[in-house]
Amino acid sequence: MSFAEFQSSHLLLGIALALCFNQVSSTTNETDILALLTFKAGITRDPFGVLDSWNNSIGFCQWYGVTCGRRHRRVTVLDLSSQGLSGSISPYIGNLSFLRQIWLHNNSLDHEIPAQVGQLHRLRYLQLDNNSLVGEIPKNISGCLDLVSLLLQGNQLTGEIPGELGSLSKLRELALSVNNLIGSVPSSIGNLSSLEILFLAGNNLGGSIPQALGHLTNLQGINLERNRLSGTIPSSLLNLSSLATLIIGGNRIVGTLPASIGLKLLVLEYLSVYENQLEGPIPSSISNCTKLEVLQLSSNKFSGKVPSFENLRKLHWLVIFDNKLGSGKPGDLSFLCSLTNSTELWELTIQMNEFGGVLPKCIGNLSAALTLFSVRENQISGEIPKEIGNFVNLEILSMSINPLSGVIPSDLGNLRNLAGLLLSDNNLGGTIPSFWGNLTKLITIDLNGNNFHGQIPSHLSNCRSLDLLDLSRNNLSGAIPPELIGLSSLAIILDLSRNHLTGVLPTEVGNLRTLTALDISDNLLVGEIPGSLGDCIGLTSLRMAGNFFHGSIPQSIRSLGGIEELDISRNNLSGVFKNATGTSIIGNNELCGGLPEFHLPNCISKSSKRRTINIVILSVSVVFGVLGIALILAFIYLCWLKKKVNEPISSSMDDSRPSVSYRTLLNATNGFASTNLIGVGSFGSVYRGILEDNGTVVAVKVLDLVRHGALKSFMVECEALRNIKHRNLLKILTICSGSDYQGNDFKALVYQFMDNGSLERWLHPNATLSHHNELLEKLNFIRRINIAIDIAYVLDYLHHQCHIPIVHCDLKPSNILLDAEMVAHVGDFGLAKFLLGSSLDTVANQMSSLGLRGTIGYAPPGNLSTFYYNDMSSTFFWMISTTNLICTMIKMCDRICHGI
Numbered sequence: 001m002s003f004a005e006f007q008s009s010h011l012l013l014g015i016a017l018a019l020c021f022n023q024v025s026s027t028t029n030e031t032d033i034l035a036l037l038t039f040k041a042g043i044t045r046d047p048f049g050v051l052d053s054w055n056n057s058i059g060f061c062q063w064y065g066v067t068c069g070r071r072h073r074r075v076t077v078l079d080l081s082s083q084g085l086s087g088s089i090s091p092y093i094g095n096l097s098f099l100r101q102i103w104l105h106n107n108s109l110d111h112e113i114p115a116q117v118g119q120l121h122r123l124r125y126l127q128l129d130n131n132s133l134v135g136e137i138p139k140n141i142s143g144c145l146d147l148v149s150l151l152l153q154g155n156q157l158t159g160e161i162p163g164e165l166g167s168l169s170k171l172r173e174l175a176l177s178v179n180n181l182i183g184s185v186p187s188s189i190g191n192l193s194s195l196e197i198l199f200l201a202g203n204n205l206g207g208s209i210p211q212a213l214g215h216l217t218n219l220q221g222i223n224l225e226r227n228r229l230s231g232t233i234p235s236s237l238l239n240l241s242s243l244a245t246l247i248i249g250g251n252r253i254v255g256t257l258p259a260s261i262g263l264k265l266l267v268l269e270y271l272s273v274y275e276n277q278l279e280g281p282i283p284s285s286i287s288n289c290t291k292l293e294v295l296q297l298s299s300n301k302f303s304g305k306v307p308s309f310e311n312l313r314k315l316h317w318l319v320i321f322d323n324k325l326g327s328g329k330p331g332d333l334s335f336l337c338s339l340t341n342s343t344e345l346w347e348l349t350i351q352m353n354e355f356g357g358v359l360p361k362c363i364g365n366l367s368a369a370l371t372l373f374s375v376r377e378n379q380i381s382g383e384i385p386k387e388i389g390n391f392v393n394l395e396i397l398s399m400s401i402n403p404l405s406g407v408i409p410s411d412l413g414n415l416r417n418l419a420g421l422l423l424s425d426n427n428l429g430g431t432i433p434s435f436w437g438n439l440t441k442l443i444t445i446d447l448n449g450n451n452f453h454g455q456i457p458s459h460l461s462n463c464r465s466l467d468l469l470d471l472s473r474n475n476l477s478g479a480i481p482p483e484l485i486g487l488s489s490l491a492i493i494l495d496l497s498r499n500h501l502t503g504v505l506p507t508e509v510g511n512l513r514t515l516t517a518l519d520i521s522d523n524l525l526v527g528e529i530p531g532s533l534g535d536c537i538g539l540t541s542l543r544m545a546g547n548f549f550h551g552s553i554p555q556s557i558r559s560l561g562g563i564e565e566l567d568i569s570r571n572n573l574s575g576v577f578k579n580a581t582g583t584s585i586i587g588n589n590e591l592c593g594g595l596p597e598f599h600l601p602n603c604i605s606k607s608s609k610r611r612t613i614n615i616v617i618l619s620v621s622v623v624f625g626v627l628g629i630a631l632i633l634a635f636i637y638l639c640w641l642k643k644k645v646n647e648p649i650s651s652s653m654d655d656s657r658p659s660v661s662y663r664t665l666l667n668a669t670n671g672f673a674s675t676n677l678i679g680v681g682s683f684g685s686v687y688r689g690i691l692e693d694n695g696t697v698v699a700v701k702v703l704d705l706v707r708h709g710a711l712k713s714f715m716v717e718c719e720a721l722r723n724i725k726h727r728n729l730l731k732i733l734t735i736c737s738g739s740d741y742q743g744n745d746f747k748a749l750v751y752q753f754m755d756n757g758s759l760e761r762w763l764h765p766n767a768t769l770s771h772h773n774e775l776l777e778k779l780n781f782i783r784r785i786n787i788a789i790d791i792a793y794v795l796d797y798l799h800h801q802c803h804i805p806i807v808h809c810d811l812k813p814s815n816i817l818l819d820a821e822m823v824a825h826v827g828d829f830g831l832a833k834f835l836l837g838s839s840l841d842t843v844a845n846q847m848s849s850l851g852l853r854g855t856i857g858y859a860p861p862g863n864l865s866t867f868y869y870n871d872m873s874s875t876f877f878w879m880i881s882t883t884n885l886i887c888t889m890i891k892m893c894d895r896i897c898h899g900i
């Protein structure tokens, strides 16, 4: 070997050694330390200070949340779950080459998932669920060939599900629910032969469910609900004998459930296909799924006779409402008798079908655990079986809108837990029973539209929680019991109209301080209107027409500042209006009746107050479709700009909502600290803040003005909220419109802070199924009803009682916020739309008359329907009866906005 040769080989050796050394150094613990420290640097918020221990005073293997392998002392586990961390996940994480488990779930991590994660060939668990991660799912996660569990649900991930994930042959859990994923479900998922859990719910996935999923022979749970999936349920999927949970509700699935379903799915526990377009019969083989706990087939087009469920002894929920089941003939309800061994049955909802015949006596043997029994809107005749009195845990009994006859059996007095008794629109008769004294939990009693006669029992006043009582359209007589009309819990509706009640209106009526609507019209009441009526300051609707009241209208009525509808026509009242020369009615465009000299239109009494939300919504949607929305928005924009130019900012909201400065908000939110960040919406971030001057806790939505549409959204929201007020609207306290210290435009809206967060969190906790059920149980029936009623109220208000009807257009559980008392408030009007009149001229008029309200006098019935509880009971009740209630309602409303 020549020297030169020696030298060159030495050089090569040197290079090789250097390379080798590099290789070694890149896999030493130094790399891990660097990667961990870089990870730490990416974390912008660490409220519990868990990363403080990540310093040189101790070895990195002792750092909080870090676990090292025993032999090689390299990082194998990174567990920082539920630490409230914000910030990004550093790409350096990809250098922790010995990492097997990443647990970062339940934090507030934002930014993207670094693609370098794909370098972690030893990774088995990647749990990033419940963060605020954005961007796409990196395709090269498919490089983590040992991955067993990939949980990314509850983030804001976009894009498609990478088909590459199909190569993760060891994957057992894949959960991508509640993100913004689009595209279709990749067929390659069918290659994940170890897969046990597949959760893709709550995205925008389209296309059909791939047949290939039928290859997943280990699959135990699949949840695809609330997407836009179409096509049929692949037969292969229904052959998977391991399947325990099958949830595909809230899609556009068509076809039938195959007759053999129960012969294959022998371990099925949870079958939920609600809100699709499935048709045909309910297969009788379902009774062979002996482990079934939940059977949810509501809002489809299932028809025919309901089969026997006699082997379903573990059934908790049988939810088959809103289908075409039954024939309207006797025998339709015999399936109820097959449920007598289902001792854990909790909800039985069969409303809105075509069931005929009588309720069989065997229902008395149904589970005593039953809390909800609804048969409303069927063709069920005969009497209410006294055996219903056995359901001692019943909370809701809904039998409205059937041809039921006979009397209310006194056995119902045993239903100590009853909160809602809904028997409207039947042919029930007799007197109203007097067992109410023991039913102290009643919240709602609706007996309207029957043939009850006799007196109103004063015992009803023992129902100290009652907030809605509707006894209208019966043949009741006698006096109004003072105890009842003084029942201060009544907060929603007291309707005694269209009976034969006599005597005076007791002065105790003044106790109804929180009541929203009082209707005693069309009775035989006499005497003067008690001045105490002025104490009912919560009233928005007061109807007393068609009685024999005389005397003058009490001055105290002035204090009913929130009144929107006042009808005292067809009485013998006297007062200011008797003298046309001394009275001016200018500006009260909606008055009717009165002296001929006023030249007012005749009052048209409402032909029927029974109107369902369905119909209302349809008519709204027609109107909406016809309008040129862009034009209207442009117009509002111009109006807004004009106002802004002409007026100081503080009056761009009404006087009670002065605007605040950037500085105030900066202080309130601690400099918009990420510790105060409570959410990120489509047009900006929401911070929790405390206003310095009065200590009010507020939520501050800072508009991201760079985001397309954010400015428009801000203006629409200001405009929408500017003149409306309702207890169930998220109150906007103030706005900030100015510039920040850098001179950039800065716009923010300041709202009431809501302690219980959004309804979304309660309805779809996007955790495991068991946890899900637990939360749903906390959101108990009464709460659900109250929330639905709250929302119904505010929707009615927005649609029918605002001078310009407002359609929210983005109503979804995440925009429904719950305060400390679980009262629902609808928020986020950034996409709201205004349903204006036919031409821009009338729009201008409407705009200028926005301020005129609360007129005293002969207020008209108006052409927009008032919301009645009947509407709720006929349409809302079936929605309320399952966990999907709000979603159903929201879908209906959404249709207005999307023209579906």
Ligand SMILES: *[C@@H]1O[C@H](CO)[C@@H](O)[C@H](O)[C@H]1NC(C)=O
Pocket (backbone or CB within 6 Å): 052, 053, 054, 055, 056, 057, 058
């Ligand atoms: C470094 O970590 C140790 C051990 O957890 C801790 O006690 C100490 O306060 C930390 N030092 C700093 C400067 O954070």
Ligand SMILES: *[C@@H]1O[C@H](CO)[C@@H](O)[C@H](O)[C@H]1NC(C)=O
Pocket (backbone or CB within 6 Å): 028, 029, 030, 059, 060, 061, 073
């Ligand atoms: C890193 O590894 C070297 C040698 O492999 C070892 O001496 C040192 O203690 C390790 N450092 C830590 C912090 O574990």
Ligand SMILES: *[C@@H]1O[C@H](CO)[C@@H](O)[C@H](O)[C@H]1NC(C)=O
Pocket (backbone or CB within 6 Å): 082, 083, 084, 106
């Ligand atoms: C999520 O983290 C918070 C703390 O940041 C904790 O209070 C909460 O219990 C955690 N939730 C779950 C479901 O682990």
Ligand SMILES: *[C@@H]1O[C@H](CO)[C@@H](O)[C@H](O)[C@H]1NC(C)=O
Pocket (backbone or CB within 6 Å): 026, 031, 034, 035, 091, 092, 094, 095, 116
């Ligand atoms: C670790 O990862 C980062 C970013 O992915 C990269 O820039 C760096 O060179 C890697 N190697 C080491 C030894 O840190």
Ligand SMILES: *[C@@H]1O[C@H](CO)[C@@H](O)[C@H](O)[C@H]1NC(C)=O
Pocket (backbone or CB within 6 Å): 262, 263, 284, 285, 286, 287, 288
């Ligand atoms: C249940 O399965 C058995 C066979 O395993 C079958 O004979 C029976 O008919 C099935 N029941 C129903 C209701 O389909």
Ligand SMILES: *[C@@H]1O[C@H](CO)[C@@H](O)[C@H](O)[C@H]1NC(C)=O
Pocket (backbone or CB within 6 Å): 310, 311, 337, 338, 339, 340, 341
């Ligand atoms: C309920 O169970 C009993 C005892 O096992 C049985 O005799 C009866 O037929 C069952 N009833 C129904 C409706 O399945």
Ligand SMILES: *[C@@H]1O[C@H](CO)[C@@H](O)[C@H](O)[C@H]1NC(C)=O
Pocket (backbone or CB within 6 Å): 413, 434, 435, 436, 437, 438
């Ligand atoms: C109320 O309950 C008590 C105790 O169970 C019972 O004695 C009484 O008869 C009940 N009253 C009515 C009116 O049902």
Ligand SMILES: *[C@@H]1O[C@H](CO)[C@@H](O)[C@H](O)[C@H]1NC(C)=O
Pocket (backbone or CB within 6 Å): 579, 580, 581, 582
């Ligand atoms: C009507 O009011 C005018 C003006 O207040 C008054 O002059 C007139 O006498 C009143 N007429 C009657 C009939 O009260």
